[in-house]
Amino acid sequence: MAGYVVVGTQWGDEGKGKIVDVLGDKVDYVVRFQGGNNAGHTVVVDGKKHILHLLPSGVLHRQSKCIIGPGVVVDPFVFLEEISVIEKGGLNTDHVFISERAHLIMPYHIALDKYQEEYKKENKVGTTKRGIGPCYADKFQRVGLRVGDLLDFETFKEKLTFTLKMKNDEIVKLYGGEAFDLDKMIKDFDDIRETLLPRIIDAVEEVNNALDDDKFVLFEGAQAAMLDINYGTYPYVTSSSPTSAGVCAGAGVSPKKLDRIVGVVKAYSTRVGEGPFVTEQLNEDGDLIRSNGAEYGATTGRPRRCGWLDLVVVKHAARINGLTDLVITKVDILSGIKEIPVCVGYEIDGKVYDYIPASVEKVAKAKPVYEVYPGWDEDISKIATWDELPENCKKYLKKIEEFTNTRISMVSVGPGREHNIYVHDIISK
Template identity: 65%
Template sequence: MSSQVVVGTQWGDEGKGKIVDVLAEKADMIVRFQGGDNAGHTVIVNGKKYVLHLLPSGVLHEDALCIIGPGVVCNPFVLLEEMDTLEKGGLKCDHIVISDRAQILMPYHRYQDKLEEESSNNKIGTTQKGIGPCYSDKYARRGIRYHELLDFDHFKARVKEVLDYKNKLFAGVYGAEPMDYDTIISDFEKIYDRIVPMIKETTHMVNEALDQNKNVLFEGAQAMMLDINYGTYPFVTSSSPTSAGVATGAGVAVNRLQTIIGVVKAYSTRVGEGPFVTELLNETGEHLREIGGEYGATTGRPRRCGWLDLLVVKHAAMLNGLTDLVITKIDCLTGIEPLKVCVGYDVDGKVYDYIPSDQAIVGKAKPVYKEFAGWTEDISKMTTYDELPENCKEYVRFIEEFTGVRVSMISVGPDRVNNIYIHEID
């Protein structure tokens, strides 16, 4: 058995898509275990850019079975659009399976998300893709799962039941127009024959693959600091994008997870609202945004940029049980002098060496920095660790020392081949 989990250690956008694509070359099965199409994973192959939202980033490897797991909230219309785009580019999509336990993200979830965000005085900064309302319905036990689509008469009855409730909410709370039941059903009738063959009971499929010593790669969306329990709550997503989320989101026992890879961007970014201790509202922050292309793959929104926050990465290492780190976009730091990393939060004279749960405390924190000398050499074409400038190596070594996790791979460019391997990832 070989199982690998890829998780983000910051606020997302660390480059997980590229790392999954690289690891997927040896995978027999790739499982997306949480999130929805609010995620945007960018993969660049031979200069060609693919932006994926629902499909696992390993989908470009056509020999591996790609599963959208039980923990995903899956908008079938977005899924089919992504598949159509790939197929127009000459790729096959007959290796994609949807778990029958996954939640169907419905049109009324997107409508509700938009209404809630627009009416709120304390905005979260959601993508308005319907993710939060869909997860809310799941835990309120009014969500509709994919197996319910197999009996279309049953599905229509369930939609009628839930939509009646939603329309009362839309009119009574938001003063908004109701959604039309017939339109929703008609739209699902149009895609029914394409979606139904993809629906399978996947939990036993994943466990049987592990029993047969196949290579299974688990892929999440978002990242540690957007975790519903341990992130910067309430400025978080609605699921658990951690290694623990694999157990519930894919249906495997935690002791079956062997290698847990944390992806670390060499600096910090985040999208949306909430405290950001190392944020740079200056020319350096602007430089990082431009050199790193820090604009949302899903929304196009400019990302907030700052120095690397190692308290955040250490937090992720502890909660995910990381075995390996992959550092991405370190090439974007070339030419910056000096470099800084955050090693503590100073709140009214008290220095925290961990992440406080109260965002009011985090919002008052001043970063405690350690400075490093930068480098000017172009590292984007380097292929071995020995070639890297000594100052770059020192930066990497400090990340290892502070987090207690080895750095096994360094990404020095956007393409799947722009990697330096230090240790083999088992």
Template identity: 70%
Template sequence: MAGYVVVGSQWGDEGKGKIVDVLGDKMDMVVRFQGGNNAGHTVVVEGEKTVLHLLPSGVLHQDALCVIGPGVVVDPFVLLKEIDELESRGVNTEHVKISGRAHLIMPYHVKLDELQETRLAGNKIGTTKRGIGPCYADKYTRIGLRACDLVDFDNFKSKLATTLSIKNEQIVKLYEEEPFDYDALVEQFKEIRERLLPRIIDAVTTVNDALDQNQNVLFEGAQANMLDINYGTYPYVTSSSPTAAGVCEGAGVSPFKLDHVIGVVKAYSTRVGEGPFVTELLDEVGEELRQAGNEYGATTGRPRRCGWLDLCVVKQAARINGLTDLVVTKIDVLSQFKTLPVCVGYEIDGQVTTSIPASLEEYAKAKPVYRMMEGWEEDITGIRQFEELPENCRKYLALIEEITGTRISLVSVGPDRENNIVIHDLTK
């Protein structure tokens, strides 16, 4: 068997979608294991850009079964919209399936997400307001609705009536907003139900059978290690676990079936939303990075916060996820900088550490300890052999390997599917 995991090693937006797409033609199955449509994965093929929010990034490969796993929260209206957009371009989506155990994002989840963020005001989390957190909250308070509930629609309506009474009470009494109409919601789901039913499967059996038959299965998460609900900059995190461990819970597979854990790391740092960011650049250099890297959210369009590479963050990801390989993306963006500071430690109250503090108050006091690297000016987007990279670029990559203790197997030198330098074949 060959189980592959692709995880983000920073705060997300590292280019995971591209890497899943690159590996997709060698996969029998691509499985999304957590998150929802609060992420945007961009895939570029021959100059044509596809932005995916909920569909697995392997969807453009017709031979790979694409599964939305039990740990994902699914907005069915967004899902069908994405499917319709792809099919309007001639992309067949019959290979897209949904776990019956996946929870459904309901319209009231989206509304509550917006209301909660507004109420938090200056203490807002910075969510995408897509209903992700409220849906996961219902999951863990055991009042959520799942894809399998759509099979018996009378059962779905009964469960909806119970949950909606709770949600409407919150909306009316706490936020003084108009309640949702039960009959209108029933009609909305009645209209889309027949389109969803053929896609609902027993994903746990399907995925494990594929692994047991020695098929190649790639597990794809949204967000990244520093947004993990347990190990990220809490509370400025997502509502699930985008780590390799999250695969076991979110897809229903044993950790013994995960052979390759591939961490994707951007050659500099970015994050979206609130929370501490030690290497953030709040000057013209940060804006230069943003413009050169086109650092705007694929889901929200929000400008990303930009800073120098923080290897303390990547080292933490290597440790927690047990990374076997690293993929470095967007290193071509750095070609214009003469000097490249790389954070290799934090100074907190006069002490130097490489660990990520649990306390945000302590983390906010951290000052970066930089190792200064010489830059390069050559355009590297056309390079396909590692040895042809400028010497200073190779030294930059060597530092990443040194600090993280993880080999770099692929270097992305541009957004297109073909803009890659393969150092070690990830599928062997």
């Protein structure tokens, strides 16, 4: 069996989409296991940028079967829109499928997401308002609708009739919003149903059979460890588990079937939305990183909060994911910076922590303990081997390896498929 996992180690936006795309031509399947269209994966091929929100990043490799897994929440209208955009760009999408167990993001989920954020006011989480949280909430309250419900439209209509009444009551009575029309919603789904049906599969059966047949399967996560519902800076987190453990629940596979777990690390730190950010730089350094790194959300367009690399965070991700490999991205963005601080501890009320406390209030009070490394002036975007990297750059990267006790297998020095330094093989056929 050959199960590979790619996960984020910080707050998302580490470049997972690019890495999945690079590895995608070496695998038989790419399986998205959690999240929804709150993700924003950017892939650059031949200078052309493709921004994916819901489709697996392997979609650009036709030989890799792409599956949206059971743990994903799917807005079917967004799904079809992305399919249309990809096909208008001259690419085929007949290798893209959806698990019948995946839950449907309904129009009332999107409305509730907006109402709830407005209701929370200063306590808002900073969601993308795509309906992700309310959809997962319905899943666990056992009133959700699943993609497979569309196979029997009469059953779908019965479930929708029951659930919509409950949701309309909440929207109207609690938030003073406008109720959704049942007949219109049924028609809207009826209009797209026939287009969706050929893509609905039993993904658990297919993926497990593929692994049992020694096929190469790459599991792709959205968001990252610090946004994990259990181990991130709760409540400023996403509504699912974007860790290697999330693969088992979100794709329906045994942990025994996961061979390599690859953590993607941005060479500095960024965060979108609310929540503590210990190394954030609300100054010229942060502005420089944002400008040089084009740090604006692929999903929302919001400017990302920027700061220095937080190795306490990356070590946390290495531990809870069981990382076997690291991929370091956007190292080229740091070129020209004279001194580069790296956070190796949190000082909270006079005590230094080398791990992340569970209390978000404690983390919010933390002062970063920095080690400062000399920078480099060289443009490294054309470098193809480890030995060619500037010595100071190699020292910086070695610190990441040593602190996390995880080897670096790839270094990304630019946005394109060709801008990678391969240190160790991740996937070997």
